[in-house]
Amino acid sequence: MDYCLTTSNLTKRYRKCYALNGLTMHVPCGAIYGLIGKNGAGKTTLIRMICGLQHPTNGSYAIYGANHTDKEIYKARKRMGAVVETPSVYSFMTAEENLKQQYILLGKPSYGNIEALLDLVGLSNTGNKKVKNFSLGMRQRLGIALALAGDPDFIVLDEPVNGLDPQGIVEIRELIIKLNKERNITFMISSHILGELSKLATYYGFVDRGRIIKEISAAELEKACRRCLVIHVDSSERLAPALDSANVEYKLITDTEAEIYSEITITRLNKVLSDNGITLVKISEKDEDLESYYINLLGGKDNA
Amino acid sequence: MLKLLRSNFSRAIKNKTMWISLAVQAIVMIFMIIISVIQRKADPNSSPVASDEFLLVIYSLFGMPLQSILISVFGCQIIGADYANGTIRNKLIMGHSRSSIYISNFVTVAVFAILLNIVGLLTVCAIAMPIFGPFKYSAKLIAWIIIDGTAVMLAYAAIVTIVSMLSKSTTASIVICLLTLIIATFVFLSISFKVNQPDMIAETSFNELGELVEVMVPNPDRPKPQLKAFYQFCLDFFPSGQVLQLSKGEKFHDWQMLLYSLGIVTATTAEGCLVFRRLDLK
Numbered sequence: 001m002d003y004c005l006t007t008s009n010l011t012k013r014y015r016k017c018y019a020l021n022g023l024t025m026h027v028p029c030g031a032i033y034g035l036i037g038k039n040g041a042g043k044t045t046l047i048r049m050i051c052g053l054q055h056p057t058n059g060s061y062a063i064y065g066a067n068h069t070d071k072e073i074y075k076a077r078k079r080m081g082a083v084v085e086t087p088s089v090y091s092f093m094t095a096e097e098n099l100k101q102q103y104i105l106l107g108k109p110s111y112g113n114i115e116a117l118l119d120l121v122g123l124s125n126t127g128n129k130k131v132k133n134f135s136l137g138m139r140q141r142l143g144i145a146l147a148l149a150g151d152p153d154f155i156v157l158d159e160p161v162n163g164l165d166p167q168g169i170v171e172i173r174e175l176i177i178k179l180n181k182e183r184n185i186t187f188m189i190s191s192h193i194l195g196e197l198s199k200l201a202t203y204y205g206f207v208d209r210g211r212i213i214k215e216i217s218a219a220e221l222e223k224a225c226r227r228c229l230v231i232h233v234d235s236s237e238r239l240a241p242a243l244d245s246a247n248v249e250y251k252l253i254t255d256t257e258a259e260i261y262s263e264i265t266i267t268r269l270n271k272v273l274s275d276n277g278i279t280l281v282k283i284s285e286k287d288e289d290l291e292s293y294y295i296n297l298l299g300g301k302d303n304a
Numbered sequence: 305m306l307k308l309l310r311s312n313f314s315r316a317i318k319n320k321t322m323w324i325s326l327a328v329q330a331i332v333m334i335f336m337i338i339i340s341v342i343q344r345k346a347d348p349n350s351s352p353v354a355s356d357e358f359l360l361v362i363y364s365l366f367g368m369p370l371q372s373i374l375i376s377v378f379g380c381q382i383i384g385a386d387y388a389n390g391t392i393r394n395k396l397i398m399g400h401s402r403s404s405i406y407i408s409n410f411v412t413v414a415v416f417a418i419l420l421n422i423v424g425l426l427t428v429c430a431i432a433m434p435i436f437g438p439f440k441y442s443a444k445l446i447a448w449i450i451i452d453g454t455a456v457m458l459a460y461a462a463i464v465t466i467v468s469m470l471s472k473s474t475t476a477s478i479v480i481c482l483l484t485l486i487i488a489t490f491v492f493l494s495i496s497f498k499v500n501q502p503d504m505i506a507e508t509s510f511n512e513l514g515e516l517v518e519v520m521v522p523n524p525d526r527p528k529p530q531l532k533a534f535y536q537f538c539l540d541f542f543p544s545g546q547v548l549q550l551s552k553g554e555k556f557h558d559w560q561m562l563l564y565s566l567g568i569v570t571a572t573t574a575e576g577c578l579v580f581r582r583l584d585l586k
Contacts, residue, residue, distance in 0.1 A: 052396045053585040077399035084397075085586075088390035090315075101391075104311045106398060150398055 002029040004064055004154045004186045005050060011058035012045050012210075019045040021210035022059065027188055027203070029153075032180050034197040035190040036294055037207030043190040044085060046207070047158050051082050063154070081152035083160060087143025091132035095123045095142050098131060102149040121145040122171060136163030144172070148179075154186045155179075161196055169193075173200055198290040208298055225293050229260040232282040233273060242276035259286065308400055308408035312382065316412060321381050325374040325416075326423050332370060333427035336361050341435060354440045358432040362424035363453035364551040369489060371420050372460050376481035379413040379464035384474025392585065402581045410465040410573055417457040425450065448558040453550055455565035456543045462569045463543075466576035470583070488544035496548045499535045501526045540564060 005027040012020040020042045027033045037043050048054045050061055056068070064079060066072035089098050099114045118124045121141040131139065140160060147155050160176075161169045177200055179185045191197045197204075204221060206214045216224070233239055233256050243250045246269070248262040260269065266283065273280050316322050337358060361367050386392040386409075395405050433439075439446055463484070468477040504520040511517045527535060539545035540557050541564045549556040 048584075048586065051393065053393055055582070055584065074399040074401055077397060080397060080399075082393075082397045084390075084393055086390060088393045090385065090389050090391060092385075093318075101311055101315070102394065104314060105307050105395060105400070107307045146394060 001026075003027055004029045005061065005188065007046070007050075007059065007061040009059035010046070010049065010056050010061055012042075012049065012054065013057040018210050020049070020056070020059075023207070023211050025205050025212045025215060027154075027186065027205075029186050030180070030184050031186055031203040032176065032201045033186070033188045033203045033205060034201030035188060035205050035207060036194065036197065036290075037190075038298070039192075041207040042210040043207055044158055045210075047082070047084055047156055047188075047190060051080075051084055051156065052077060053084070078150065079153045080156065081147030081150055081154075082156040082158075083140070083143040083147050084156070084158050087139045087146070089131050089139060089142050089146065092130060094128055094130060095126045095134075095138075095145070098142060099145060099149060102146045106150045108149075117145050117148060120148070121175065137165060137168045140164060140172070141168075144175070152185065154188070157187065157189045159191055160189060161191065161193060169196060176200055194291045194294060195289075204290075206294060206297055214297055221290065221293065225289060228286050229264075229266075229269070230257065230284045230286050231260060231269070231273075231280060232257050234279045234281055235277065238276050238278055239273075242272055242278055245276070246272040256281075305404045305408055308395065308404055309411060312408055312412040313415075315385070316378075316382060316416070319378070319382060321378050322416060325378055326419060328374065329371065329420050329423045330427050332367075333358065333361065333424055334431060337427075337432050337435065355428060355432045355436045356439050356441045356446075358428045358436075359425075359439065359441075359446065359449065360551060362421065362428065363449055363456075363547065367424065368453070368456065368547040368551070369485060371417070371424075371457055372485050373482065374420060375413065375417050375457065375461055376464050376478055376485070378416050379461065380468045380474050380477035380481065382412060383409050383465065383468035384472075384477060387472045388474060396585070402583075403577045406465070406469055406577045406580045407573065409469060410462060410576075413461040413465050414458050417461040418454060421450070421454050421457060448556075449550055452546060452556070452558060452561045452565070455562050455569075456546045456550070459543045459565040459568040459572075462572040462576075466572050466579075469576055469580050485544070488542065489547075492539065492542065492544040492548055495535050495538055495545065498525070498527050499532060499539060541568075543568070 003026045005025070007023055007025050010020050010023040011018065023042065023046060025046075035043050035046070045054065049056055050063065052068075052073070061068050063073060063076040066076035090101065093101070095118060096114055099117060100111055103111055103114070115124065118126070121144055123138060123141050123145065126134070126138070131142065134142065140163060144155075144157070144160065147157075157176075161172055164172060173196065176187055176189070180187060180200075189197065189201065202218045204214075204216050204218065205212050206216075230253075235256070239256070239258060240252060243258065243260070246264070248260055248264055248269075250261065251259045253259060269283075270280050340357070362371075386395075392405065396402070441449075464477075464481055467480050467484075468474075471477045471480060501523050503523060503526055505523045506518045507521045508516055508518050526532075539549060540561055543565065546556075546561050546565065549561070
């Protein structure tokens with residue numbers, strides 16, 4: 001698998017406090033990578049670091065194979081766009097003037113597709129309105145437009161839907177999915193809105209206390225979060241043969257506990273178990289989503 | 305680097321502070337010329353004024369601090385805007401090196417400093433020379449005044465750049481630059497006063513006949529030769545000291561002052577680049 005971003009044992013220390021503590025992650029090319037973590041987990045520090053705003057205390061990172069200490073990193077960064085925290089825009093300029101500035105910095109020969117870019121992010125009718133009079137949502141859109149100006153292959157968005165209205169959230173989501181599918185742009189998105197992230201991410205990285213505690217693809221997560229019936233029985237020896245005989249997909253959690261993934265009625269399940277001399281003690285439905293997966297993951301770690 | 309410069313200049317052109325500053329420089333020069341014309345008309349016996357005086361006004365104790373203030377405000381504003389709006393992040397994210405960002409910012413402020421000088425000189429040439437006639441100083445002296453005066457302003461531009469790039473706040477940068485300017489002006493005025501103390505002063509006393517006579521005695525306020533040499537070096541080396549010497553229009557250490565100013569530019573820019581490369585940004 002090709003990775004557009006890899007980090008190895010990345011560490012950032014501010015005096016005695018570790019913002020990143022040996023963070024190792026892999027962002028596959030073409031993915032929408034959701035970066036999930038509590039406040040202060042190290043998401044923004046990580047983003048600042050890969051954007052070249054801060055230097056690692058230890059460890060390394062590579063963008064498209066270029067290590068952060070190599071001169072090649074400057075070339076690799078040209079393939080990147082980012083919106084870090086608040087959108088970086090000149091407040092005394094209009095949206096079009098901001099894009100022109102970005103085009104100059106990128107060395108683009110003409111301002112040809114500025115209109116199309118503004119249209120893409122829904123800012124085509126802002127005219128001479130200065131950015132200082134924009135709403136937060138409009139600034140976010142402009143920030144994304146600036147990130148898109150260099151035709152990047154990899155875009156980093158830090159809380160992109162912050163301050164957006166519901167309509168805006170849907171539009172930004174659709175835009176990200178569209179750019180990912182049509183232009184094969186890789187996204188790394190940090191967000192607290194897990195429900196929103198789960199609608200677009202194809203890969204997840206869970207950050208806690210400056211480390212990646214789990215990297216998982218959306219498909220794997222879906223498997224891990226599958227709806228299932230959790231059964232508790234009295235007998236440990238005959239449970240597996242009984243479930244095998246019923247031809248159901250299951251996973252033994254403990255000797256007396258199992259998760260049943262197949263569609264099966266409770267009446268039939270109870271019959272299968274009682275036919276094998278097993279008493280069904282307790283039954284419950286488990287419907288885990290990204291949020292509960294995240295809480296379980298971090299909660300479990302906290303309790304460890 | 306060229307892309308960064310193009311971006312900075314396109315922002316500067318839209319910056320009202322730049323145009324107001326250039327206008328202030330021209331208006332101040334015109335105002336000084338008008339005052340001289342009025343004075344000459346009011347008192348025909350007054351000593352004749354030459355265009356040279358207006359040239360010196362540009363590099364005087366009035367003109368240079370004014371230019372320094374204008375450079376501080378412009379420089380801190382154009383660099384501070386990148387921090388205030390977070391747009392410095394865009395430059396780094398798209399792969400511009402920190403050194404090129406720093407140097408392009410210095411060049412932008414330096415070009416503004418040169419523009420201020422040009423506006424001042426053009427005003428003198430266009431308005432003062434037709435009224436008061438050509439310069440009376442030698443071409444060499446005029447050239448050195450202009451070269452050293454511009455070099456001082458470049459040194460000041462380098463100082464403004466390092467302060468703005470490292471303090472990250474427009475207001476803090478302006479306050480630091482202006483305070484430094486005011487304090488330095490007073491410090492070097494006092495140094496200049498000490499250096500210019502005469503070796504001997506006249507003292508009145510009674511002679512053997514009881515008559516009041518004036519005798520020349522060594523000046524007690526005169527600094528010792530080593531200290532005087534050190535003071536003179538300070539006056540030659542630091543921009544505020546150079547301004548004091550240039551404003552007199554008398555003999556000064558021309559090429560040494562140029563070298564010192566260029567040395568300040570080089571050292572300040574190199575140090576600024578090194579520190580900025582290590583700086584963590586948000």
